[in-house]
Amino acid sequence: MSGFTVLPAISLSANPNQDDPPVDKSAKVRTVTGFLAKGDSASEYQLTTKNGSTWEVKSDAVNFSEHDGHSVRLTGTVNHATAHGLKEKAKKKATDNPTEHGHMTTTQLKMVSETCSK
Numbered sequence: 001m002s003g004f005t006v007l008p009a010i011s012l013s014a015n016p017n018q019d020d021p022p023v024d025k026s027a028k029v030r031t032v033t034g035f036l037a038k039g040d041s042a043s044e045y046q047l048t049t050k051n052g053s054t055w056e057v058k059s060d061a062v063n064f065s066e067h068d069g070h071s072v073r074l075t076g077t078v079n080h081a082t083a084h085g086l087k088e089k090a091k092k093k094a095t096d097n098p099t100e101h102g103h104m105t106t107t108q109l110k111m112v113s114e115t116c117s118k
Contacts, residue, residue, distance in 0.1 A: 035116040053100035076106035
């Protein structure tokens with residue numbers, strides 16, 4: 001025997017919710033997954049994630065009405081990304097479990113499920 005021990009490889013993830021990987025909250029382009037519901041104005045919808053974060057979303061490229069009430073994955077441009085990132089960093093320092101709130105112009109939508117568990 002050569003004195004080497006073979007150990008099984010394991011993977012530890014810092015993000016238990018694999019729906020969306022950890023991201024830079026000041027990134028200009030983001031992908032978020034959650035429950036899509038009609039917003040306050042005619043062209044606006046709100047996406048609520050599993051952790052309670054909310055996104056006010058709008059789009060000229062995506063028809064949200066077909067997915068109202070569905071679980072979806074949205075990709076888009078964060079409005080005022082730098083300011084959004086600074087705001088979220090400040091919230092993280094001030095509270096134990098901050099939820100994110102942002103505004104996004106959506107460029108892609110992928111339906112995850114026709115139903116959603118909140």
